[in-house]
Amino acid sequence: MILLSYFEPETNSWQQTTATQLPSHVTTVLPADARLWINLNDANAAEIQQVLQHFAIAPTLAEDFSRQRHPPKLEAQPEFSLLIMRGYADADFAEYSGSAQVNLLYSKQILISRMHCHNPHLLQQLEPQLSNGTPGAIADWVKQLILAVSASYLEKLINFEDEQSELEDVMLHRGNDEYMSRIMRYRSVLRKINRNLAYQKDIFSDAMYEEQSPLLRHFSTADIRDFYEKFERLHSMTDLYYDQLSDLVEGYLSTTSHQINERMKVLTIVSTIFIPLTFVAGIYGMNFIYMPELQMPNGYFMVLIAMALGGIGGLIWFKIRGWW
Structure with a gap:
Protein backbone atom coordinates (compact mmCIF):
# COMPACT_ATOMS: atom_id res chain seq x y z
CA MET A 1 0.00 0.00 0.00
CA THR A 256 39.38 -16.04 39.52
CA SER A 257 42.74 -17.27 38.29
CA HIS A 258 44.44 -15.79 41.37
CA GLN A 259 41.93 -17.48 43.67
CA ILE A 260 42.52 -20.80 41.93
CA ASN A 261 46.28 -20.34 42.26
CA GLU A 262 45.91 -19.67 46.00
CA ARG A 263 43.85 -22.84 46.44
CA MET A 264 46.36 -24.84 44.42
CA LYS A 265 49.14 -23.39 46.57
CA VAL A 266 47.46 -24.64 49.76
CA LEU A 267 46.85 -28.06 48.21
CA THR A 268 50.48 -28.22 47.08
CA ILE A 269 51.77 -27.38 50.57
CA VAL A 270 49.49 -29.98 52.15
CA SER A 271 50.57 -32.59 49.61
CA THR A 272 54.26 -31.76 50.09
CA ILE A 273 53.93 -32.17 53.87
CA PHE A 274 51.98 -35.41 53.80
CA ILE A 275 53.79 -37.23 51.00
CA PRO A 276 56.87 -37.99 53.23
CA LEU A 277 54.59 -38.94 56.12
CA THR A 278 52.65 -41.27 53.84
CA PHE A 279 55.97 -42.76 52.72
CA VAL A 280 56.97 -43.53 56.34
CA ALA A 281 53.54 -44.97 57.10
CA GLY A 282 53.78 -47.12 53.96
CA ILE A 283 57.14 -48.55 54.97
CA TYR A 284 56.00 -49.63 58.42
CA GLY A 285 52.75 -50.90 57.05
CA MET A 286 54.53 -53.64 55.08
CA ASN A 287 53.92 -57.19 56.36
CA PHE A 288 57.51 -58.49 56.56
CA ILE A 289 58.38 -60.80 59.46
CA TYR A 290 61.83 -59.34 60.04
CA MET A 291 61.43 -55.62 60.81
CA PRO A 292 63.63 -54.81 63.85
CA GLU A 293 61.87 -51.49 64.58
CA LEU A 294 58.64 -53.36 65.27
CA GLN A 295 60.21 -54.93 68.35
CA MET A 296 61.23 -51.62 69.93
CA PRO A 297 59.03 -50.75 72.95
CA ASN A 298 59.02 -47.02 72.09
CA GLY A 299 59.19 -47.40 68.30
CA TYR A 300 55.62 -46.25 67.72
CA PHE A 301 56.12 -43.03 69.65
CA MET A 302 59.52 -42.39 68.08
CA VAL A 303 58.06 -42.66 64.56
CA LEU A 304 55.14 -40.36 65.46
CA ILE A 305 57.56 -37.77 66.84
CA ALA A 306 59.78 -38.07 63.76
CA MET A 307 56.76 -37.63 61.50
CA ALA A 308 55.52 -34.59 63.48
CA LEU A 309 58.99 -32.99 63.38
CA GLY A 310 59.19 -33.63 59.65
CA GLY A 311 55.82 -32.00 59.00
CA ILE A 312 56.56 -28.99 61.24
CA GLY A 313 60.02 -28.64 59.71
CA GLY A 314 58.48 -28.56 56.23
CA LEU A 315 56.06 -25.79 57.26
CA ILE A 316 58.91 -23.76 58.79
CA TRP A 317 60.94 -24.18 55.61
CA PHE A 318 58.01 -22.93 53.48
CA LYS A 319 57.62 -19.96 55.76
CA ILE A 320 61.30 -19.06 55.59
CA ARG A 321 61.27 -19.27 51.80
CA GLY A 322 58.18 -17.08 51.62
CA TRP A 323 56.09 -19.75 49.90
CA TRP A 324 53.41 -19.61 52.56
Whole structure:
Protein backbone atom coordinates (compact mmCIF):
# COMPACT_ATOMS: atom_id res chain seq x y z
CA MET A 1 0.00 0.00 0.00
CA ILE A 2 1.38 3.38 -1.07
CA LEU A 3 0.68 6.31 1.28
CA LEU A 4 0.85 9.78 -0.27
CA SER A 5 1.10 13.07 1.61
CA TYR A 6 0.92 16.01 -0.79
CA PHE A 7 1.13 19.68 0.19
CA GLU A 8 -1.24 21.61 -2.06
CA PRO A 9 -0.03 25.24 -2.40
CA GLU A 10 -3.47 26.50 -3.46
CA THR A 11 -5.22 25.23 -0.33
CA ASN A 12 -2.11 25.59 1.83
CA SER A 13 -2.81 22.19 3.40
CA TRP A 14 -1.71 18.57 3.30
CA GLN A 15 -3.72 15.98 1.42
CA GLN A 16 -3.21 12.41 2.54
CA THR A 17 -4.38 9.58 0.36
CA THR A 18 -3.87 5.86 -0.15
CA ALA A 19 -3.15 4.92 -3.75
CA THR A 20 -2.28 1.77 -5.63
CA GLN A 21 -1.58 3.86 -8.73
CA LEU A 22 0.30 7.12 -8.56
CA PRO A 23 -1.83 10.09 -9.65
CA SER A 24 -0.92 11.39 -13.06
CA HIS A 25 -0.19 14.90 -11.72
CA VAL A 26 2.49 13.55 -9.32
CA THR A 27 5.73 13.92 -11.25
CA THR A 28 9.26 15.08 -10.54
CA VAL A 29 8.16 18.58 -11.66
CA LEU A 30 6.01 20.10 -8.92
CA PRO A 31 4.88 23.66 -8.18
CA ALA A 32 7.55 25.57 -6.32
CA ASP A 33 5.73 25.45 -2.97
CA ALA A 34 4.49 21.85 -3.31
CA ARG A 35 5.91 18.97 -1.28
CA LEU A 36 5.39 15.25 -1.63
CA TRP A 37 6.09 12.46 0.86
CA ILE A 38 5.61 8.89 -0.35
CA ASN A 39 5.54 6.39 2.52
CA LEU A 40 6.36 2.85 1.35
CA ASN A 41 6.46 1.15 4.76
CA ASP A 42 3.46 -1.04 3.88
CA ALA A 43 4.07 -1.29 0.16
CA ASN A 44 4.76 -4.59 -1.57
CA ALA A 45 7.62 -5.19 -3.99
CA ALA A 46 5.54 -4.39 -7.07
CA GLU A 47 4.33 -1.07 -5.63
CA ILE A 48 7.87 -0.10 -4.65
CA GLN A 49 9.12 -0.79 -8.16
CA GLN A 50 6.20 1.20 -9.57
CA VAL A 51 7.18 4.27 -7.53
CA LEU A 52 10.87 3.96 -8.35
CA GLN A 53 10.20 3.59 -12.05
CA HIS A 54 7.74 6.50 -11.97
CA PHE A 55 10.49 8.82 -10.72
CA ALA A 56 13.17 7.25 -12.96
CA ILE A 57 15.37 6.19 -10.08
CA ALA A 58 18.65 4.68 -11.28
CA PRO A 59 18.73 0.86 -11.04
CA THR A 60 21.64 0.81 -8.56
CA LEU A 61 19.85 3.23 -6.21
CA ALA A 62 16.55 1.40 -6.66
CA GLU A 63 18.13 -1.93 -5.75
CA ASP A 64 19.74 -0.58 -2.57
CA PHE A 65 16.59 1.28 -1.56
CA SER A 66 14.45 -1.85 -1.96
CA ARG A 67 16.55 -3.98 0.39
CA GLN A 68 15.35 -4.56 3.91
CA ARG A 69 18.93 -4.90 5.17
CA HIS A 70 21.73 -2.79 3.79
CA PRO A 71 24.75 -1.13 5.45
CA PRO A 72 24.42 2.64 5.90
CA LYS A 73 25.43 4.51 2.75
CA LEU A 74 25.02 7.72 0.78
CA GLU A 75 24.71 7.82 -3.00
CA ALA A 76 23.21 10.21 -5.53
CA GLN A 77 21.93 10.66 -9.05
CA PRO A 78 21.19 14.03 -10.73
CA GLU A 79 17.68 14.40 -9.23
CA PHE A 80 17.58 12.13 -6.17
CA SER A 81 19.92 11.23 -3.33
CA LEU A 82 19.84 7.90 -1.48
CA LEU A 83 20.54 7.84 2.26
CA ILE A 84 20.38 4.58 4.22
CA MET A 85 20.77 4.68 7.99
CA ARG A 86 20.32 2.36 10.94
CA GLY A 87 18.82 3.30 14.29
CA TYR A 88 18.69 1.34 17.54
CA ALA A 89 15.22 -0.09 18.11
CA ASP A 90 15.55 -2.20 21.29
CA ALA A 91 14.78 -0.99 24.81
CA ASP A 92 18.33 -1.56 26.11
CA PHE A 93 21.51 -3.51 25.41
CA ALA A 94 20.33 -6.77 27.01
CA GLU A 95 19.41 -8.10 23.57
CA TYR A 96 19.75 -7.17 19.91
CA SER A 97 16.74 -8.12 17.82
CA GLY A 98 17.67 -5.99 14.81
CA SER A 99 18.30 -2.40 13.77
CA ALA A 100 15.74 0.11 12.55
CA GLN A 101 16.50 0.43 8.85
CA VAL A 102 15.80 3.88 7.37
CA ASN A 103 15.83 4.06 3.57
CA LEU A 104 15.39 7.55 2.08
CA LEU A 105 15.25 8.81 -1.48
CA TYR A 106 14.87 12.58 -1.60
CA SER A 107 15.09 15.61 -3.83
CA LYS A 108 14.29 19.27 -3.13
CA GLN A 109 10.53 18.64 -3.12
CA ILE A 110 10.03 14.88 -2.87
CA LEU A 111 10.78 12.38 -0.09
CA ILE A 112 10.36 8.65 -0.64
CA SER A 113 10.83 6.69 2.57
CA ARG A 114 10.76 3.08 3.67
CA MET A 115 11.29 2.18 7.34
CA HIS A 116 11.85 -1.26 8.83
CA CYS A 117 11.41 -0.91 12.59
CA HIS A 118 9.86 -3.25 15.20
CA ASN A 119 9.65 -0.46 17.79
CA PRO A 120 6.40 1.55 17.24
CA HIS A 121 7.62 4.49 19.35
CA LEU A 122 10.83 4.85 17.34
CA LEU A 123 8.97 4.33 14.08
CA GLN A 124 6.76 7.31 14.93
CA GLN A 125 9.87 9.44 15.55
CA LEU A 126 11.29 8.37 12.20
CA GLU A 127 8.40 9.85 10.24
CA PRO A 128 8.34 13.47 9.00
CA GLN A 129 6.15 15.84 10.99
CA LEU A 130 3.51 17.47 8.79
CA SER A 131 1.64 20.64 9.67
CA ASN A 132 -0.88 22.61 7.65
CA GLY A 133 -0.02 26.13 6.63
CA THR A 134 3.62 25.42 5.93
CA PRO A 135 5.10 22.93 3.47
CA GLY A 136 8.41 22.53 5.25
CA ALA A 137 11.65 21.77 3.46
CA ILE A 138 12.62 18.23 2.49
CA ALA A 139 16.09 18.92 3.87
CA ASP A 140 14.52 19.72 7.26
CA TRP A 141 12.67 16.39 7.18
CA VAL A 142 15.84 14.48 6.37
CA LYS A 143 17.68 16.38 9.09
CA GLN A 144 14.94 15.45 11.57
CA LEU A 145 15.30 11.77 10.62
CA ILE A 146 19.10 11.86 10.95
CA LEU A 147 18.79 13.40 14.42
CA ALA A 148 16.15 10.82 15.37
CA VAL A 149 18.51 8.01 14.35
CA SER A 150 21.35 9.45 16.44
CA ALA A 151 19.01 10.01 19.40
CA SER A 152 17.92 6.35 19.30
CA TYR A 153 21.49 5.43 20.28
CA LEU A 154 22.25 8.32 22.60
CA GLU A 155 19.40 7.70 25.04
CA LYS A 156 20.35 4.03 25.44
CA LEU A 157 24.05 4.79 25.84
CA ILE A 158 23.41 7.40 28.54
CA ASN A 159 21.18 4.97 30.46
CA PHE A 160 23.76 2.22 30.05
CA GLU A 161 26.37 4.29 31.88
CA ASP A 162 24.53 3.76 35.18
CA GLU A 163 24.07 0.06 34.42
CA GLN A 164 27.77 -0.32 33.76
CA SER A 165 28.69 1.46 37.01
CA GLU A 166 26.54 -1.02 38.93
CA LEU A 167 28.21 -3.91 37.12
CA GLU A 168 31.64 -2.58 38.06
CA ASP A 169 30.67 -2.45 41.75
CA VAL A 170 29.10 -5.92 41.68
CA MET A 171 32.03 -7.51 39.86
CA LEU A 172 34.43 -5.95 42.35
CA HIS A 173 32.71 -7.39 45.42
CA ARG A 174 30.69 -10.44 44.39
CA GLY A 175 31.25 -11.21 40.73
CA ASN A 176 29.93 -14.51 39.42
CA ASP A 177 29.19 -16.33 36.17
CA GLU A 178 25.69 -14.83 35.90
CA TYR A 179 27.07 -11.29 35.78
CA MET A 180 29.78 -12.47 33.39
CA SER A 181 27.04 -13.75 31.06
CA ARG A 182 25.34 -10.33 31.15
CA ILE A 183 28.60 -8.58 30.37
CA MET A 184 29.23 -10.87 27.39
CA ARG A 185 25.74 -10.10 26.03
CA TYR A 186 26.35 -6.38 26.42
CA ARG A 187 29.68 -6.65 24.64
CA SER A 188 28.08 -8.51 21.75
CA VAL A 189 25.39 -5.83 21.31
CA LEU A 190 27.87 -2.97 21.60
CA ARG A 191 30.09 -4.58 18.97
CA LYS A 192 27.17 -4.79 16.53
CA ILE A 193 25.97 -1.22 16.99
CA ASN A 194 29.56 0.01 16.87
CA ARG A 195 29.75 -1.23 13.27
CA ASN A 196 26.56 0.65 12.36
CA LEU A 197 27.84 3.84 13.97
CA ALA A 198 31.20 3.51 12.21
CA TYR A 199 29.45 3.33 8.80
CA GLN A 200 27.30 6.37 9.59
CA LYS A 201 30.17 8.37 11.02
CA ASP A 202 32.15 7.74 7.83
CA ILE A 203 29.23 8.96 5.67
CA PHE A 204 29.37 12.42 7.23
CA SER A 205 33.14 12.40 7.63
CA ASP A 206 33.57 11.88 3.87
CA ALA A 207 30.91 14.51 3.13
CA MET A 208 32.87 17.17 5.01
CA TYR A 209 35.86 16.77 2.68
CA GLU A 210 34.15 16.02 -0.65
CA GLU A 211 33.36 19.12 -2.68
CA GLN A 212 30.75 17.20 -4.71
CA SER A 213 29.11 15.38 -1.81
CA PRO A 214 25.34 14.80 -2.33
CA LEU A 215 24.72 16.14 1.19
CA LEU A 216 25.97 19.56 0.16
CA ARG A 217 22.97 19.91 -2.15
CA HIS A 218 20.62 20.18 0.84
CA PHE A 219 22.74 20.86 3.94
CA SER A 220 25.29 23.43 4.97
CA THR A 221 28.80 22.48 6.03
CA ALA A 222 27.83 23.32 9.62
CA ASP A 223 24.93 20.84 9.49
CA ILE A 224 27.14 18.09 8.09
CA ARG A 225 29.76 18.74 10.75
CA ASP A 226 27.05 18.55 13.41
CA PHE A 227 25.88 15.18 12.03
CA TYR A 228 29.45 13.91 12.00
CA GLU A 229 30.15 15.05 15.56
CA LYS A 230 27.01 13.34 16.86
CA PHE A 231 27.84 9.98 15.31
CA GLU A 232 31.53 10.30 16.12
CA ARG A 233 30.61 10.88 19.77
CA LEU A 234 28.28 7.87 19.76
CA HIS A 235 30.96 5.74 18.15
CA SER A 236 33.49 6.84 20.78
CA MET A 237 31.04 6.06 23.59
CA THR A 238 30.45 2.52 22.32
CA ASP A 239 34.21 2.02 22.02
CA LEU A 240 34.68 3.27 25.58
CA TYR A 241 31.91 1.09 27.05
CA TYR A 242 33.12 -1.96 25.14
CA ASP A 243 36.68 -1.46 26.44
CA GLN A 244 35.42 -0.99 30.00
CA LEU A 245 33.37 -4.18 29.80
CA SER A 246 36.41 -5.98 28.42
CA ASP A 247 38.41 -4.71 31.41
CA LEU A 248 35.73 -6.11 33.74
CA VAL A 249 35.96 -9.50 32.03
CA GLU A 250 39.76 -9.53 32.22
CA GLY A 251 39.66 -8.38 35.85
CA TYR A 252 37.19 -11.11 36.81
CA LEU A 253 39.23 -13.77 35.01
CA SER A 254 42.43 -12.53 36.66
CA THR A 255 40.78 -12.56 40.11
CA THR A 256 39.38 -16.04 39.52
CA SER A 257 42.74 -17.27 38.29
CA HIS A 258 44.44 -15.79 41.37
CA GLN A 259 41.93 -17.48 43.67
CA ILE A 260 42.52 -20.80 41.93
CA ASN A 261 46.28 -20.34 42.26
CA GLU A 262 45.91 -19.67 46.00
CA ARG A 263 43.85 -22.84 46.44
CA MET A 264 46.36 -24.84 44.42
CA LYS A 265 49.14 -23.39 46.57
CA VAL A 266 47.46 -24.64 49.76
CA LEU A 267 46.85 -28.06 48.21
CA THR A 268 50.48 -28.22 47.08
CA ILE A 269 51.77 -27.38 50.57
CA VAL A 270 49.49 -29.98 52.15
CA SER A 271 50.57 -32.59 49.61
CA THR A 272 54.26 -31.76 50.09
CA ILE A 273 53.93 -32.17 53.87
CA PHE A 274 51.98 -35.41 53.80
CA ILE A 275 53.79 -37.23 51.00
CA PRO A 276 56.87 -37.99 53.23
CA LEU A 277 54.59 -38.94 56.12
CA THR A 278 52.65 -41.27 53.84
CA PHE A 279 55.97 -42.76 52.72
CA VAL A 280 56.97 -43.53 56.34
CA ALA A 281 53.54 -44.97 57.10
CA GLY A 282 53.78 -47.12 53.96
CA ILE A 283 57.14 -48.55 54.97
CA TYR A 284 56.00 -49.63 58.42
CA GLY A 285 52.75 -50.90 57.05
CA MET A 286 54.53 -53.64 55.08
CA ASN A 287 53.92 -57.19 56.36
CA PHE A 288 57.51 -58.49 56.56
CA ILE A 289 58.38 -60.80 59.46
CA TYR A 290 61.83 -59.34 60.04
CA MET A 291 61.43 -55.62 60.81
CA PRO A 292 63.63 -54.81 63.85
CA GLU A 293 61.87 -51.49 64.58
CA LEU A 294 58.64 -53.36 65.27
CA GLN A 295 60.21 -54.93 68.35
CA MET A 296 61.23 -51.62 69.93
CA PRO A 297 59.03 -50.75 72.95
CA ASN A 298 59.02 -47.02 72.09
CA GLY A 299 59.19 -47.40 68.30
CA TYR A 300 55.62 -46.25 67.72
CA PHE A 301 56.12 -43.03 69.65
CA MET A 302 59.52 -42.39 68.08
CA VAL A 303 58.06 -42.66 64.56
CA LEU A 304 55.14 -40.36 65.46
CA ILE A 305 57.56 -37.77 66.84
CA ALA A 306 59.78 -38.07 63.76
CA MET A 307 56.76 -37.63 61.50
CA ALA A 308 55.52 -34.59 63.48
CA LEU A 309 58.99 -32.99 63.38
CA GLY A 310 59.19 -33.63 59.65
CA GLY A 311 55.82 -32.00 59.00
CA ILE A 312 56.56 -28.99 61.24
CA GLY A 313 60.02 -28.64 59.71
CA GLY A 314 58.48 -28.56 56.23
CA LEU A 315 56.06 -25.79 57.26
CA ILE A 316 58.91 -23.76 58.79
CA TRP A 317 60.94 -24.18 55.61
CA PHE A 318 58.01 -22.93 53.48
CA LYS A 319 57.62 -19.96 55.76
CA ILE A 320 61.30 -19.06 55.59
CA ARG A 321 61.27 -19.27 51.80
CA GLY A 322 58.18 -17.08 51.62
CA TRP A 323 56.09 -19.75 49.90
CA TRP A 324 53.41 -19.61 52.56
